[in-house]
Amino acid sequence: MDGMKLAELLFPHITKTTEEMQQKYPSRQLPEGAKVTRFAPSPTGFLHIGGLFAAFVAERVAHRTNGVFFLRIEDTDKKREVENGVSGIVAGLQAFGVSFDEGMRSETEETGAYGPYTQSQRKEIYQTYCKELVQKGLAYPCFCSAEELAAIREEQEKNKQNPGYYGSFAKCRDLTYEEIEEKVRQGLPYVLRLRSPGKEENRISFEDGVKGTIEMPENVGDIVLLKTDGIPTYHFAHAVDDHLMGTTDVIRGDEWISSAPIHIQLFDVLGFEQPRYAHISPIMKEDEETGGKRKLSKRKDPEAAVDFYHEVGFPKEAVLEYLLTIANSDYEEWRANNPDTPREEFPFSLDRMSKAGALFDLAKLNDISKTYIATLSADEVYDRTLTWAKANNPEFAKQLEQDSDYAHRIFGIERGNEKPRKDIAKWEDTVFYVAYFYERPSFEEFPENLSKEDMIEILETYKTVYCHEDVQDDWFPRLRDMSEELGYAKAPKFYKKDPDAYKGHVGDVSTVVRVAATGRRNTPDLYQILQVLGKDEVMARFDLAIAYLKA
Ligand code: GLU
Numbered sequence: 001m002d003g004m005k006l007a008e009l010l011f012p013h014i015t016k017t018t019e020e021m022q023q024k025y026p027s028r029q030l031p032e033g034a035k036v037t038r039f040a041p042s043p044t045g046f047l048h049i050g051g052l053f054a055a056f057v058a059e060r061v062a063h064r065t066n067g068v069f070f071l072r073i074e075d076t077d078k079k080r081e082v083e084n085g086v087s088g089i090v091a092g093l094q095a096f097g098v099s100f101d102e103g104m105r106s107e108t109e110e111t112g113a114y115g116p117y118t119q120s121q122r123k124e125i126y127q128t129y130c131k132e133l134v135q136k137g138l139a140y141p142c143f144c145s146a147e148e149l150a151a152i153r154e155e156q157e158k159n160k161q162n163p164g165y166y167g168s169f170a171k172c173r174d175l176t177y178e179e180i181e182e183k184v185r186q187g188l189p190y191v192l193r194l195r196s197p198g199k200e201e202n203r204i205s206f207e208d209g210v211k212g213t214i215e216m217p218e219n220v221g222d223i224v225l226l227k228t229d230g231i232p233t234y235h236f237a238h239a240v241d242d243h244l245m246g247t248t249d250v251i252r253g254d255e256w257i258s259s260a261p262i263h264i265q266l267f268d269v270l271g272f273e274q275p276r277y278a279h280i281s282p283i284m285k286e287d288e289e290t291g292g293k294r295k296l297s298k299r300k301d302p303e304a305a306v307d308f309y310h311e312v313g314f315p316k317e318a319v320l321e322y323l324l325t326i327a328n329s330d331y332e333e334w335r336a337n338n339p340d341t342p343r344e345e346f347p348f349s350l351d352r353m354s355k356a357g358a359l360f361d362l363a364k365l366n367d368i369s370k371t372y373i374a375t376l377s378a379d380e381v382y383d384r385t386l387t388w389a390k391a392n393n394p395e396f397a398k399q400l401e402q403d404s405d406y407a408h409r410i411f412g413i414e415r416g417n418e419k420p421r422k423d424i425a426k427w428e429d430t431v432f433y434v435a436y437f438y439e440r441p442s443f444e445e446f447p448e449n450l451s452k453e454d455m456i457e458i459l460e461t462y463k464t465v466y467c468h469e470d471v472q473d474d475w476f477p478r479l480r481d482m483s484e485e486l487g488y489a490k491a492p493k494f495y496k497k498d499p500d501a502y503k504g505h506v507g508d509v510s511t512v513v514r515v516a517a518t519g520r521r522n523t524p525d526l527y528q529i530l531q532v533l534g535k536d537e538v539m540a541r542f543d544l545a546i547a548y549l550k551a
Helices: 003-010 018-023 049-064 085-095 119-135 146-158 177-185 234-244 254-269 306-312 316-327 331-337 362-374 378-392 394-402 404-411 429-438 452-465 472-485 492-497 506-518 526-533 535-550
Strands: 036-039 068-071 102-104 139-142 191-194 203-208 212-217 224-226 249-253 276-280 284-286 293-295
Touching (some): 003 119, 003 177, 018 119, 036 249, 049 068, 049 249, 049 306, 085 306, 119 191, 203 254, 203 276, 212 254, 249 254, 306 378, 316 331, 378 394, 378 404, 394 404, 404 429, 452 472, 452 506, 452 535, 472 506, 472 526, 506 535
Parallel strands (some): 068 102, 249 276
Antiparallel strands (some): 139 191, 191 224, 203 212
């Protein structure tokens, strides 16, 4: 058949050639070894932690090689689109500091010379390449209805044949020009299919950046390139876009591995240079019900959504640090040896990624985050807690702002010293962390091993010996001396040796004081807490505690 004639029949509105298209996308001038990667989400508004992970990995690969990282929006599936879906993704990535050199910046704005970076804006480009394929006899229109395709599938299932539109199943492959013209004239809907050059007996192999050598059967299916509305399929758009945009390394989820033979064939048929592929395994989670592993699920796991990390207030630094630990198994060792080196300097490598899927571990993230927050100054903790609170807990924000000096002093407790306390994992935790500074405690936590009378005696005596002007070094000896006078061992070890000789030990006494001042048995440094509370408040709390014990 005359391909030129057919191409004109199907694409009369396409007037440019692929050469002209190509001229608008000149080769990128980049240093030797530089990689061009991209993140290519659908505009669903929802950013999955796995998406952030993939974006982060692609960003690392590009920027470690002085390459380019761009954001392309893949909106060819209108069913999955939501309003403002692009902004949600851009904001989600930005909040984690995953920075793009090119691509969409908001719903409508973009930067970079290789756009448009939204697939729905690229219809003419795709159709130009389709027209050329038709001209060369490498693509053809298919008028099969949904029912006909379902019948083919049924027959293949029954006969245990491979699914797809190929061989004798490809009914529209050999339509004549006249037959096609007639159907087009009647206005019958059609898709455009690839005339696959693949053979069933052939196998292909490629080097996957994460998984290593992969061998698979060659694609034989006449896959759809353009849908009935003239919009391309993912497969076709991927080939055209990543070629024109100069992607060197396609880093994407491993659900696409099974389609790789189609993509490799498309690049060939289109005369494009093959990109390298790296298929990332999904982030897994231990399934409490089955005890096995499963993918982190948008439906079942709140931590699957990137918004979750903002809402509970994990610092982005901690999340990125954590993602690196699950991305490269040797990251933790590197971090231990280089505690102060910026994480950007870690020699990240795709081939050290987990082939099977890293296990997500919230407890681990908590630990990493506590360690990170412990390195921040009181000012930083205050500022970041406040930013979080303004967005997620306005009441709390108000409280912090009311007397910011007081709040700064609270966050300064056991901070800035050599071994800062690691007890805040996320900004949400600070609500509980600081609560007793803002409300008077209840006293249910008084220890059971002392009698009420003994505790009253401790507090009444302590009220008389307490000296708010004490420096930290004098504070504890004063409490210890008092303990001894009241019949408590001055250290736990003396008590343990001869329990009958004492009412308890100094630790019991300080617990009574701690609970009276804070309502808790576990707190940061008690001396510093008392200093921040102020003498009047400390005395008032002791009085309340005594009254509680007497009641
Ligand atoms: N739009 C595809 C997705 O959402 C992108 C896959 C790719 O990165 O090529 O999974």
